[in-house]
Amino acid sequence: MKAVHRMLLLALAMAAGQTGAQEYFGDARPDAPELAKRGPLAVGVRTLTAAHNDQLDILRYSAEQPDPRYARKLTLEVWYPARLSSAQKEHTVYTDVLGSGPNDPKRPNTPFRFNGRAVRDAAPLPPGAASGAGLAEVAAGPTGALPVSGRYPLVLLSHGYPGSRLQMSYLTENLASKGYVVVAIDHPESTRADKAGFASTLLNRRLDDLFVLDTVAGWAKPGSGNFLAGVVDADNTALIGYSMGGYGALNTVGAGVSAAAAAYVPGGKLAVNQQGNPQYEAARDARIKAVVAFAPWGGAHKVWDDAGLAGVRTPVLFISGDQDDVAGYQDGVLQLFRKTVHADRYLLTYVGGRHNSAPNPPSPAMWRNFDDFQSYSEPLWDSRRINNINQHFVTAFLGIQLKNEPFQSYLDLPPLQADGTIKEDPGLWKGFPKRAALGLTWQHLSGQ
Template sequence: MKLGRMLVLAVALMAGQVGAQEYFGDARPDAPELAARGSLPVGVRTLVAEHADQLDILHASADKPDPLYTRKLVLEVWYPARLAAGQKEHTVYTDVLGSGPNDPKRPNTPFQFSGRAARDAAPLPPAQTAATSARYPLVIVSHGYPGSRLQMSYLTENLASKGYVVVAIDHLESTRADKAGFPSTLLNRRLDDLFVLNTVAAWARPGSGHFLSGVVDADNTALIGYSMGGYGALNTVGAGISAAAVAYVPGGKLAVNQQGNAEYEAARDQRIKAVVAFAPWGGEQKVWDQTGLAGVRTPILFITGDQDDVAGYKDGVLKLFQQAVNADRYLLTYVGARHNPAPNPPSPAHWSNPDDFQSYSEPVWDSRRINNINQHYVTVFLGIHLKAAPLQAYLDDNWKGFPKRAMLGLEWQHLKPQ
């Protein structure tokens, strides 16, 4: 009889666990203080922005050196929302596995995962969030190569709940679904970032008719980039590539992003107030020299692993951190981590293929733990630079907000501008 009761209890407990809804980004019991979700409901919408008359570098040739095309960028937009009666903060995102099309070892198989956001909800007017009418700062998120606009939903939803409008880009020819030649990614990341910033600024204008009209403050923007997204973010805020790196794209077309190019220098955008660079690519590959990195004056939070085998650490991210001498910058290092400190945890679909699993996972770190730590530090960093929030103590005493015995495996460095 006792055994029967135990079996009934076990089945009941399992049923409760299966029925519970888990979302990426939910705080573990040992999460640092500011990882917690904010107080605002979150909405999400999928939009498209088309950038006409762009250089189609992958189809350039001696006979046709400057072919043009339209870059169609799919955007996912998270924002503080005003929920209708009965509307729930729940959506289902659809992404794909793989590392580009036509790979029989890693086919582009669709998979789904849940999100804590209300699809197509109305935006919450900023004046209703506090005793201020300030619009929400803008955060633009750029994925790796290949990647997805959805792969950091744990962070994008979290930031929206804290009063930001977050726009994540699917960079054409650089996603897991449409990965194509690398020159497109090298050339277009900065151009895509600035185009999306200008597009959102136009949507934000009073009378635009867009749902973001009067909601978002594009003059107060941060860039978050992972891997090649980090490369693009640094390039966008003044890290002009070296003369030697121009050869990475045929025909010298990468000179548009080169340090010393007058057109490039004139395109620096003062609306961008902060950068978060997860495992940014390019240091170990000598994309920049010291003069190019010295061109950055925007505050930067670098986040990486000291075993990064893609972007590199000592001659990679650490070098970028050290040589961006005119920026106020911080470096958070996950000891023992490789190149994946940015994404969501692997979804169950990733478990069927070791390569798909390893494209999201870390071998010695729990992804949910990393996600919570990222949420904490990004909340602090963007709060300081986009909202003038009194959070500097969390950077000066970098373990402030961590539970006891929860600081292992992390290293923290800070360098002031020279």
Template sequence: MRKLVLSLALLAVALPAAADWVVGDARPDAPALAARGAYQVGVRTELLLHRGQVDILRATAANPAPRYDRALTVEVWYPAQLAPGEREAVLYTDVLGAGANNPARPNTPFTFAGRAARGAAALKGAFPLLIVSHGYPGSRLQMSYLTENLASKGYVVVAIDHLESTRADKAGFASTLLNRPLDDQFVLDAVAGWSQPGSGHFLAGAADAGNTALLGYSMGGYGALVAAGAAVDLAALKPLGVTDTTAFVARAPDPRIHAVVAFAPWGGARQLSSGASLAQVRVPLLFVAGEQDTIAGYEDGVLRLAREAVNAPRYLLAYQNARHNVSPNPPPAASYANREDFSAYAESAWDSARINNINQHVVTAFLEQTLRQRDMGRHLAPDSELSPARIGPGLTWRHWPAAAEKAD
């Protein structure tokens, strides 16, 4: 009993009070839509098993398509009904590093606070579904500033830990190239089943999987675009070490996917999708990038993707002088002990909390317009809060209507 009381006391000390700053809170200079919404937020962790998938990392000439089961951990944030005594205060546990057994960047667990109630009851309602995909390597928790914020605005948000692509289990790149869009599709199907009335799942009657957006960072952005119809050019895979491309089967996009948010999507500079393939994407797209991105590329990377997806309405928010880390949470305190771990989160020319607030604003406006058909023109127009005259210098904001040939 004394141990239980002590544990609860320590937890109470660690969890944030309402007045404490938490990752994702709106700063005084945040744009209008960065503020949390009207819904209380619950969070739960779920385990999924995608059976019988091609194990590309263990393929051989004698056995070119071995199969395995892909275990996927997902974090689910959702509009909630809190019971008396419950509050929106949670500790998340994540890990630093770049794969197991890496002496330069050992896996180091760390905790950080959030604003969600672990295990709270879900509200019933047709809340649009958002599927979130991390970078390589990354984690399902690396964009909690955004996932919690969007759940508070009436979305069910499901973030995936992609097997062989997290900071804990990073493995060969071919797995990430093959499995990102497949994992997204599998999770969409799983949540569609959970949300059916009578399923017995806590999301029964809560999520509308027929009204889904994909949100992805770096390799997550690549996977989201592929899932939305941008087929992979098989010839472009060979320089990346993929010698057998038979598992990369082009699939028609799922009609339940109505929008994509791609943060620093990788692959444009590598020509992974041709212009003709990008032209097959027809759902609205929001790109967020750093103009000095040396990983995904900007002029030949993200900007190229935005320009060549000509049959989709597109928006591009570019952070001037920023590089690749325009999507994650701010660097956790534990990362200060290792330069590489810190650099995996930080932007040298930008404050990460400032980036987080701007992302919350623009993603909210984009999703409200595309998934809820609300007129958000005043937030998405060239002279909106994102213009230098309103928000200050440092941003480039562009819009291409569907089938346009050049930017405004």
């Protein structure tokens, strides 16, 4: 039976490769909610690097070597509104890696490619030109203007463990087409290409996020010589994190880890991210205005106590499946949503969904290996439908938080009753075609 199963998967993969050769992840299905559609701006993409020097190399820590240091080289993928010539077409090919990390013979690191709707190394569209590009109520403010700064808001994206900067291209391209600069991070020792000890991920996510924010802020300054000079507003930033990226995003905006969790990293080195540590508390960054946390890890593993979660004051959109068997739901994401009591927060739940509420659909190459396929797919949900729903709600949430767009009605949805049912027909959710909101629940809690 296993052999038959493998042959079937291979045949389907070959068919997908033949029929989906020009598929672009993130394109709207016929039943996509209203705000999922791509914005009016062309999209460019570039790959940059940044080195965070003199960082603690926790994976080489020992009693004999208590403070090893190294430079963390971060690869960044940057999507942005672009000015294209008549000859340029929005098409690129991304190369990512399959597998669960180096030296795994069952899932070896194998490159795979997939299409993107962006132009490699295109010229950026000056923000002043974008303000007249027909962006009203989609990608700019209600009057068609950019935010007060006159520059594009910044979105930082942090992947899971292991993952990559490219695994949510359906969303990064979509946001760039709506007037955002999106910077996705490859976190060293946490990608599929270089996966290493978990202690590095626990320690470095917050530090990487803040370093990249500072780096982009430097690039944004006039005269920096970077193509983002005068283009992006780093003072108006959102964090999007998936799984361990969600853990890092919450940790970055005030969810200090508990004293018990500090023991998860050798030598007590996680104390730098611990609630009550004056150094940690002083690092709260007012430039971060919103967080989108997809299936954030940590709640079910007691990484935070109530006091730590109460430290979050930044608005948060949580997105999760209620059958998440990695981050947990009842004892995981749902508890994070309930206990971030000082933040205005929302929770979108995919009923029957597991942990893969964030990534692109499985590429045809993944169909050859069940574990690779399962790392991107959902058992009960079509990934393309999930992608469209995510685009819709993230567009509304970030539009409100970063651009003061008139999207609140898209988030003021029928509440849950005490028995867990929805008060009104979910098909009446604003922006959804009739009968198309089935399988979703929505909750909102205001900050105390």
